[in-house]
Amino acid sequence: MANANDLPPPAAQTDVLWFLPTHGDGRYLGSDVNARHVNLNYLGQIARAADELGYFGVLLPTGKSCEDSWVVASAMVPLTQRLRFLVAVRPGLQTPTVAARMTATLDRLSEGRLLINVVTGGDPGELRGDGVFTDHNERYEVTDEFLTVYRKLLAGEEVSYDGKHIHIEKGKLIYPPVQKPHPPLYFGGSSDAGNRVAAEHVDVYLTWGEPPNDVAQKIAKARAMAAERGRTLSFGIRLHVIVRETSAEAWRAADSLISKLDDAAIEKAQKSFANFDSVGQKRMAALHGGRRDKLEVSPNLWAGVGLVRGGAGTALVGNPDEVAERMKEYMKLGIDRFILSGYPHLEECYRFAELVFPKLPLKATTGSNLGPARHGGPFGEVIANIEAPSHRRAVSAS
Numbered sequence: 001m002a003n004a005n006d007l008p009p010p011a012a013q014t015d016v017l018w019f020l021p022t023h024g025d026g027r028y029l030g031s032d033v034n035a036r037h038v039n040l041n042y043l044g045q046i047a048r049a050a051d052e053l054g055y056f057g058v059l060l061p062t063g064k065s066c067e068d069s070w071v072v073a074s075a076m077v078p079l080t081q082r083l084r085f086l087v088a089v090r091p092g093l094q095t096p097t098v099a100a101r102m103t104a105t106l107d108r109l110s111e112g113r114l115l116i117n118v119v120t121g122g123d124p125g126e127l128r129g130d131g132v133f134t135d136h137n138e139r140y141e142v143t144d145e146f147l148t149v150y151r152k153l154l155a156g157e158e159v160s161y162d163g164k165h166i167h168i169e170k171g172k173l174i175y176p177p178v179q180k181p182h183p184p185l186y187f188g189g190s191s192d193a194g195n196r197v198a199a200e201h202v203d204v205y206l207t208w209g210e211p212p213n214d215v216a217q218k219i220a221k222a223r224a225m226a227a228e229r230g231r232t233l234s235f236g237i238r239l240h241v242i243v244r245e246t247s248a249e250a251w252r253a254a255d256s257l258i259s260k261l262d263d264a265a266i267e268k269a270q271k272s273f274a275n276f277d278s279v280g281q282k283r284m285a286a287l288h289g290g291r292r293d294k295l296e297v298s299p300n301l302w303a304g305v306g307l308v309r310g311g312a313g314t315a316l317v318g319n320p321d322e323v324a325e326r327m328k329e330y331m332k333l334g335i336d337r338f339i340l341s342g343y344p345h346l347e348e349c350y351r352f353a354e355l356v357f358p359k360l361p362l363k364a365t366t367g368s369n370l371g372p373a374r375h376g377g378p379f380g381e382v383i384a385n386i387e388a389p390s391h392r393r394a395v396s397a398s
Contacts, residue, residue, distance in 0.1 A: 006220035006223065006224065007216060007219060007220055007223070007333055007334050008219070008223055008232075008233075008235065008333075008334030009334065010331060010332045010333070010334065011331040011332075011334055011335055011336035012361060013336070013361045013362060013363040014327070014331055014335070014336050014337060014338060014360060014361065014362060014363060014366070015056035015057075015336065015337040015338075015362070015363050015365055015366045016055055016056055016337070016338050016340060016352075016357070016360070016362070016366050017055055017056050017057045017058060017059055017084075017086065017337065017338065017339045017340065018046070018050040018055045018057075018058050018059075018339075018340060018341065018345070018349050018352075019058060019059050019061075019339065019340065019341035019345060020043055020046055020047060020058050020059070020060050020061075020072065020076070020345070021038060021043075021046070021061075021341070021345045022038060022043065022060060022061060022066045022067040022069065022072055023038075023061055023063075023065045023066040023067075024036070024038055024065075025038055025042070025343065025344050025345050025346075026343065026344060027256075027257075027343060027344055028256070028257060028258075028259065028260040028261075028343075029257055029258050029260070029261060029304075029305065029307070029308055029309065029343070030258075030260060030261045030265045030269075030307075030308040031260035031261070033260055036344060038067070040075060042346070043072060043075075043076065044075075044076065044079050045346055046058075046345050046346050046349060047076040047079055047080050047083060048079055048080060049346060049349045049350060050080075050083055050349055051079075051080040051081055051082060051083040052368065053349065053350065053353040053357075053368055054353065054357070054366055054367040054368035054369065055083065055349070055353070055366065056084060056337065056363075056365050056366045057083055057084030057085060057086055057113075057115055058076075058083060058084075058085060058086065059086040059117065059238075059339050059341075060072055060073055060085060060086065060087050060088070061088075061311075062088035062090065062117075062119055063123075063126060064126050064129065064130075069087045069088050070087055070102060070106065073085040073087045073106065073110075073114075074106060074109070077106075077109060077110045077113070080113075082113070083113065084113045084114065084115050085106075085110065085113060085114055085115065086115040086116075086117050086186060086339070087106070087114065087115070087116065087117060088116075088117045088118075088119040089102075089103070089116055089117070089118055089119070089146075089150070090119055090121065091118070091120060091139070091142050091143040091145075091146035091147070092120075092121070092127075092132045092134065092139060092142045092143075092146075093130055093131075093132065095166075095168075096146045096147075096149040096150040096153065096166065096168065096171075097149070097153060097168060097171040099146075099150055100149075100150050100153040100154050100173055101173060103116060103150075103154060103177060103182070103183060104154065104173055104175055104176055104177040105175070107177035107178050107179055107183050108175065108177065108178055111178060112177075112178035112179050112183075114177075114179070114183045115183055115184050115186060116182075116183050116184065116185050116186065117186045117187070118143065118147065118185055118186065118187040118197075118201075118202060120139050120140060120142075120143045120189065120194070120197070121139060122136075122276045122277060122278025122280065122281050123275070123276050123278070123310070124275065124276070124277055125275060127139075134165075135277070136191070136193070136277040137193050138165075140189070140191075140193035140194060140196070140197055141164060141165060141193075142165045142166070143197050144196070144197050144200065144201070145161070145163040145164065145165050145166040146166060147185070147197070147200075147201040147202075148161065148163075148201075149161050149166060149168055149171065150182075151181070151182060151185075151201065153171055153172065153173050154173065154176070154177055154181060154182035154183075155180075155181040155182060156173070156176055156181075157172075158170055158171070158172040159171045159172070184203045184204060185201065185202040185203045185204070186202065186203070186204040186206055186236065187201070187202040187204070187205060187206060188205070188206035188207060188208070188238070188280065189279075189280070190207070190218065190278075190279040190280040190283055191279040191280075194279070194280075195221060195222050195225050196225065198222050198225070198226070198233065199222065199225035199226040199228070199229050199231065199233075200229060200231075202233070203233070203234060204233065204234045204235065204236050204337065205219070205222045205233045205234070205235050205236070206235075206236045206237065206238055206339070207219070207235070207236075207237050207238070207280075208237070208238050208239075208280055208283075208284055208311065208312045208313070208314065209237055209238060209239035209240075209301065209312060209313075209314035209315075209316070210283060210284075210287070210314070211297060211298035211301060212298065212329050212330060212333060214283075215237065215330065215333055215335070216333050219235050219333055219334055219335075222235075223334075234336055234337070235333075235334045235335050235336065235337075236335060236336070236337040236338065236339060237330055237335050237337075237338055237339070238311075238312045238339045239312065239314060239315060239316055239338065239339070239340055239341075240305050240312060240314065240315035240316070240340065240341050240342055240343075241315055241316045241317075241323060241340045241341070241342050241348070241352055241356075242254050242257070242302070242315050242316070242317045242318075242342060242348075243316070243317075243318065243319070243320055243323045243342075243351060243352055243355050243356055244319065244351075244355075245319060245320070245355070246319050247318050247319045247322060249319075250317050250318050250319060250322075251317060251318075253317075254302050254304060254315065254317045257304065257305075257343055258292075258304045258307060258308075261307060261308060265308055266290055266292075266307045266308060267290070269307065269308040269309075269310075270285065270290040270307075272310075273285055273310055276310070281310060281311070284303075284306050284311075284312075284313040284314070285306065285313075287303040287306065287313070287314065288303040288304075288306060288307065288313075290307065292304075292307070296317075297314070299326070300316055300317055300318040300322050300323065300326045301314055301315075301316060301317075301326065302314060302315045302316075302317045312341075315342075320355040320356050320359055321359065323355075323356055324356055324359035324360055327356075327360060328360075331361075336363075340352060353368075
C-alpha cells in the first residue's frame with residue numbers, strides 16, 4: 001500500500017459518468033442471446049436517461065469494434081441538455097491540428113460539454129490495421145508531441161513544431177473552444193511512458209478498476225511524477241457495476257452475465273489480449289488468469305467481465321451499501337470521478353442512479369436537479385384508484 005503522504009487528499013465528493021455502448025449491448029457477455037440493436041434510437045435512450053438522472057457525463061469507447069465516437073457524440077448533443085461527452089482523440093491516427101479543430105467545434109456546438117479522452121492504444125494488430133506501426137514506447141513519444149501541439153492550438157497559439165514524429169508549420173485555430181484553455185484531458189496509462197505523458201499534459205489520470213492497494217500505488221506514482229513537473233492531477237476510475245437490492249441478487253446477476261460463455265470463447269479472448277502491449281491490459285488479465293474460479297479479486301470487486309472484454313474488466317458487485325462503501329474506499333485514495341457501466345446499459349443506468357446516488361457524497365455536477373420524482377401529483381400507481389402510495393414499510397405476515 002502506498003504511504004498516505006504519497007496520495008492526494010481524500011475526495012470529499014465525486015462525479016459519476018456512465019457509458020454509451022457503441023460496440024454492442026445485451027444481458028449476457030459473449031452471446032447474441034437477447035442482444036440489443038445499437039442504433040441511434042437506443043443510444044439516444046441511454047444518453048437521455050443519463051442526462052435526466054444527473055450523470056456528469058458519458059464515456060464513448062473507441063476502436064475498430066465501435067461506432068465512431070465523434071459522430072455518435074455529435075448525434076447525442078441535441079438530445080441532451082447538460083450531459084458531457086468523453087470522446088477520444090487518437091495520437092498517431094489524427095494530426096493534432098485536425099483533432100484540435102474537431103475538439104473546438106464539438107465543444108462550441110455542445111456549449112462546453114466536451115471532455116477529451118486521450119487514447120494511445122494498446123492493440124498492435126488493430127493499430128497496424130489503422131496504418132500505425134510504431135511500438136509501445138514510440139506511441140507515447142507520438143502522444144507527447146501530439147499533446148504539446150494540440151494544447152497550444154486550443155489555447156489560441158499559432159504553432160510551428162518540428163519533432164521526431166510530428167511536424168507542423170504555422171498551425172492555428174480560427175474558432176476557439178468554449179472551455180479554457182481547452183476541454184479537460186483524461187488519460188489512462190499504466191506504463192512508465194504513460195505516466196510521463198500524464199504528468200506532463202493531462203488533467204485527469206484514469207485507472208481501470210484494480211484492487212484499492214494497487215490503485216493507490218498507481219495514483220501515488222502518477223502524482224509524484226506530475227509534482228516533479230510542478231503539476232497536479234485529478235484521478236478517476238473506470239469500472240462496471242452490478243448492484244441489486246440484496247447482495248445475493250447482485251452475485252446471481254454477475255453469474256448470469258457470463259452464463260452463456262463457453263471455455264472456447266474465453267480462451268480465444270485471452271489469447272487475443274495476450275498480444276496487446278498495453279501494461280494496463282496485462283494487469284487486468286493477471287487479476288483472473290482466464291479462470292472462472294477466482295473472479296472476486298478484492299471485496300465486491302469481480303473480474304468476470306475481463307474474461308472476454310478488453311480494457312475495463314472488473315465490476316463492483318453487491319447491494320447499494322456495499323457498492324457505495326467500495327466507492328468511498330477509492331475516494332479515500334483521491335478518486336473524485338467514476339466512469340461506470342452495466343449490462344444492459346439502459347436499465348443499469350437507472351438502477352445505479354436510483355440505488356446508489358443517494359448513498360454517495362456527490363458533487364453539484366452529478367445528480368438530478370428535478371427533485372423528488374412526482375408526476376404533478378402522486379408517484380407510483382395509485383392504490384385502488386383512491387390513494388397515493390406513501391413511503392412506508394410493507395407489513396409482513398406473521
